[in-house]
Amino acid sequence: MTTIKDIAKKVGVSVTTVSRALNDYDDVSLVTKEQIQAVAKELNYVPNRSAQNLVTKQNKTLAIILSGLEPEGGKDNIVYGLLAGMYCYAESINYEVVLFTMSSALQTEKTYVQFCKEHNIGGAVLNGIRTDDPYLKELVDSDLPCVLIDVFIEGKNTSSISIDNVQAAKDAVTYLIENGHRNIGMINGRREAAVSEERLEGYAEGLKQNNLLYKDSYVVYADFLEKEAYEKSMTLMSKYPEITALFCASDMMAIGAIKAAKKLGKKVPRDISIVGFDNIPIAEYSSPTLTTIGQDFYAMGQKAAKQLVKMIKGEKVKKRVLLKHKLLARDSVSML
Amino acid sequence: MTTIKDIAKKVGVSVTTVSRALNDYDDVSLVTKEQIQAVAKELNYVPNRSAQNLVTKQNKTLAIILSGLEPEGGKDNIVYGLLAGMYCYAESINYEVVLFTMSSALQTEKTYVQFCKEHNIGGAVLNGIRTDDPYLKELVDSDLPCVLIDVFIEGKNTSSISIDNVQAAKDAVTYLIENGHRNIGMINGRREAAVSEERLEGYAEGLKQNNLLYKDSYVVYADFLEKEAYEKSMTLMSKYPEITALFCASDMMAIGAIKAAKKLGKKVPRDISIVGFDNIPIAEYSSPTLTTIGQDFYAMGQKAAKQLVKMIKGEKVKKRVLLKHKLLARDSVSML
DNA sequence: TTGTATGCGTTATCAA
């Protein structure tokens, strides 16, 4: 591997000069600078990041910390979108992106903070981490810039990004009501998830604003899982046949609900209307195509990376950023 | 940040001893070792990877080099599977994974080799890179261990992983023939892709083995794109109404073909049977559900990482690894 | 069993 030393020798200058020439300092004569750059190219010189990092203590690396990367996961494309968005911005400013997951934290008994220190991480984007994760607390209590997706936690140096989940849920419910539905059930996600609470709130608000009664019994929790949603919605629809619409806090759960409806001999949307959440790729191709709340995870990843970099540079950022969502009217809802 | 120096000072030994204790050498007394480890923990010591990398020249980082991370990409979940599989193995042996894409290569004018050198990458997994990419040539010509997904290229230190695409295509076609189909069209992918050629070969072989005539006119190329496949298959079906089955080289193209069939008033599978390739998440949820060739990208990513690590360690590896595929019989094919 | 000294490749400080 060629180093600045090699270049220095070949050109006949000191390593200092080479370093400065390569970093385009202006206290080096144009002639030598050009000469050095030419030789660098000729020798295929590539700076060694480890050495750079070691001496500059700069942290041009962003981490994305996830709950896990499961073989069967990824159907929702959320991680992909987030990662792609982050990467897109990071690369544009010559930053790197590395991955870390909770599972590896458990396995190696390495905390997020440790991982970040070890790799000179400048800041981290977190997604899908449980709010009661002790490693999370350690991280947000540390000085390290963190951007949290979908949850709002006060921390030393943190910021949050999400859509307005309350409003989005309200939009979904309102849309159902506009379509004539009066008895609307909700298939919510994991009880502990912040978004679940927010979406429930939006659901309740939507009902209230239209003078409909909120009923606890119309709400079930299905952990964001298709199968669980299948079972829970089956029970719900059987028990309360007056329900004509279901608002689901995720598309995968909506898919489960559609299956349940079919199993019960109900046609979607003729007998029961269903709205999902997220707009995962499957939503557009399922049968019927799924009316849902669209989130732009790519944009979210991009924004997260941007925030992070600002925070790394010590600039002020909004503690909480709300991105736009969009109701996508497709075929799983019909006018009553 | 605490360093081994701090620990050394506190314990009252040299940095050498600390280094050895922390790396669990056995030429350090148990007492001091335990003492050192205790203090390290107390001071929240985390080794600095940059420093380690710099001195050991070890390259405990794997790269995954992709064609790009598009906002609208990822539907097929291939990148996710590959990445998850790689990461899973990498983390188990305390390796890292970083991303690099062709798009960033273009943008920064940085070649894959440069990126890898710069980051002390031990080896790289490549997916979706065009075989005529000059940067690819430079990479496989270099000493850096590379594992190529889906393409077989001889290189200085390379190895390839894929399923047996010829056999898989043959399986698909044979399945259609077993279901009574005699006039089978093929929607192939990008002309230049190695897998396209292999799948075409399997398609032809399947026909031949069953004494059916291969017809050039029954094969169209649709660049692995849904829309393109929609148009091309529309033309194909219109021009040759005797065709009763379509073998598509990707699921997204199969989805396009199904749409085209519907548009033409043909019912799938009653009027036309369709087989896809890949088993992307959508395949299971589309209407009708898609009969397809299942590839396990997670397993592929894992295997790729394993190969890579072996190569990094200088062990011999197979130049070409073939993973198992599986025909998944679902609802898009019917007996003629 | 432990410590001294050296070097990895780079940048930064200071002096020339």
Added chain:
DNA sequence: TTGATAACGCATACAA
């Protein structure tokens, strides 16, 4: 405008 030298944090050859 340039160069000598130190420093970053760590691992290792060698000496003690």
